[in-house]
Amino acid sequence: MPTIHIRKTWDLDRSAATPEADFNGRRAFLAQVGLGGLGGLGAYGLITACRPSVADDGDVDVEDELRQTLVPPPGSAFEPGKRVAAYTLDRPLTDELTAARYNNFYEFGLNKERCWREAQRLTVRPWTIEVSGLVDKPLTLGIDDIIRKMPVEERLYRFRCVERWSMAVPWHGFSFRAFMDWVKPLSSAKFVRFVSFLRRDQAVGQRGNSGYTWPYYEGLRIDEAANELCFVATGIYGHDLPRQHGAPFRMVLPWKYGYKGAKSIVKIEFVEKQPRTFWNDQNPREYGFLSNVDPNKPHPRWSQATETMIGTNAPRPTLPYNGYGEFVAEMYKG
Numbered sequence: 001m002p003t004i005h006i007r008k009t010w011d012l013d014r015s016a017a018t019p020e021a022d023f024n025g026r027r028a029f030l031a032q033v034g035l036g037g038l039g040g041l042g043a044y045g046l047i048t049a050c051r052p053s054v055a056d057d058g059d060v061d062v063e064d065e066l067r068q069t070l071v072p073p074p075g076s077a078f079e080p081g082k083r084v085a086a087y088t089l090d091r092p093l094t095d096e097l098t099a100a101r102y103n104n105f106y107e108f109g110l111n112k113e114r115c116w117r118e119a120q121r122l123t124v125r126p127w128t129i130e131v132s133g134l135v136d137k138p139l140t141l142g143i144d145d146i147i148r149k150m151p152v153e154e155r156l157y158r159f160r161c162v163e164r165w166s167m168a169v170p171w172h173g174f175s176f177r178a179f180m181d182w183v184k185p186l187s188s189a190k191f192v193r194f195v196s197f198l199r200r201d202q203a204v205g206q207r208g209n210s211g212y213t214w215p216y217y218e219g220l221r222i223d224e225a226a227n228e229l230c231f232v233a234t235g236i237y238g239h240d241l242p243r244q245h246g247a248p249f250r251m252v253l254p255w256k257y258g259y260k261g262a263k264s265i266v267k268i269e270f271v272e273k274q275p276r277t278f279w280n281d282q283n284p285r286e287y288g289f290l291s292n293v294d295p296n297k298p299h300p301r302w303s304q305a306t307e308t309m310i311g312t313n314a315p316r317p318t319l320p321y322n323g324y325g326e327f328v329a330e331m332y333k334g
C-alpha cells in the first residue's frame with residue numbers, strides 16, 4: 001500500500017484558527033483555573049482551552065485513517081442520489097479528504113484539524129430523531145426510515161464558515177421542505193429548532209466545565225426552512241456522511257454561515273417564537289440569528305470581504321448570500 005503523506009501547504013491563518021472559540025475558550029479556561037482544579041476535565045480540556053491554535057500534524061500519515069472514517073455504518077439505508085442540475089459551482093470541488101480533516105465540531109474539541117478523529121467515537125446507529133412541538137403528530141423517526149422515505153438527491157453547494165474558510169462539496173440528502181411535507185408542521189409554527197446530541201461519554205468537548213451550553217441548538221424561520229436551498233445532508237461525496245461532517249443527519253444552509261447548520265441532530269421542534277441559538281448564547285455581539293453571508297457586514301473581529309477555500313492559499317471575494325441571492329434574497333426584503 002502506498003504511503004501518502006499529506007502536507008498542508010495551504011495552511012489558513014493560524015492566529016485565527018479557532019476564532020469562534022476565542023471568546024468562550026478563554027472564559028472556560030479561566031473558569032477552570034478559578035475553580036482551582038482540572039478534575040474530571042483531563043488534559044484534553046486544558047489543551048483546547050489554553051491553546052486556541054494548535055500546530056497541525058504536519059507530515060503524519062493520516063490518509064488510511066481518514067479513509068476509514070468514510071466506511072458506512074452497519075445497516076445504513078443510504079444510497080447516493082442523482083445530481084440536481086440547478087445547483088452549479090463557480091469553483092472546483094474541495095478534495096474529499098481535505099474537507100474530511102478540517103471541521104468545526106466543538107463536541108469533539110476545538111481543534112479543526114483533529115476533531116475528525118475524536119468524532120469517530122460517536123455511535124450513529126441506531127439513531128432516532130424526535131419531531132415535536134407544533135406538528136400534526138409528534139413522532140420519533142429512525143434515521144434509516146427517514147432515508148428510505150425521502151427523495152435523496154445530490155447537490156453541489158458552496159459552504160462558508162464565519163471564520164472565513166470555505167469549501168465546495170457534493171452533499172447527498174433531501175430538501176427540508178420534503179421532510180416538512182412528511183411531518184406536517186401546523187400553520188401556527190413560525191420557526192423550527194434543531195438540537196444536536198448530548199453524550200458526554202462520547203463527546204470529549206461536552207465533558208467537564210467547558211463553558212458551552214450543550215447540546216448544540218440552532219433555528220430557522222419557517223420560510224427559510226421551506227426555501228428550496230434548505231437541505232438535510234445524510235451523505236457527502238457519494239456515500240454516508242462521515243461523523244466529522246455531522247452524521248447521520250445535519251442541516252446545510254448554503255446562504256448562511258456554517259454554524260447555522262447543526263450537525264448530528266436528534267430533535268426537530270416546530271415552535272411559535274424565535275428560538276435561541278447556541279452561538280448567539282455564547283456571544284450575542286458576534287453571532288446573530290439570521291447570519292446570512294454578507295461581505296459588507298464585518299464580524300466584530302474581522303472583515304468578511306474575502307474567504308479562502310480550504311486546500312488553497314488564495315483569498316477570493318465573498319459573495320452576498322454566498323452567491324445564492326437569486327434563491328433567497330426575496331425572503332429578506334423589508
Ligand SMILES: Nc1nc2c(c(=O)[nH]1)N[C@H]1C(S)=C(S)[C@@H](COP(=O)(O)O)O[C@H]1N2
Nearest residue numbers: 103104105106161196216245258259261263
Ligand atoms: N452540533 C454541531 N454542529 C455544528 C458545529 C458544531 O460545533 N456542533 N459547528 C458548525 C460550524 S461553525 C461549521 S463551520 C460547520 C462545519 O461543518 P463541516 O465540519 O462539515 O465542514 O458545522 C456547524 N455545525
Ligand SMILES: [Mo]
Nearest residue numbers: 161162258259
Ligand atoms: Mo463555522
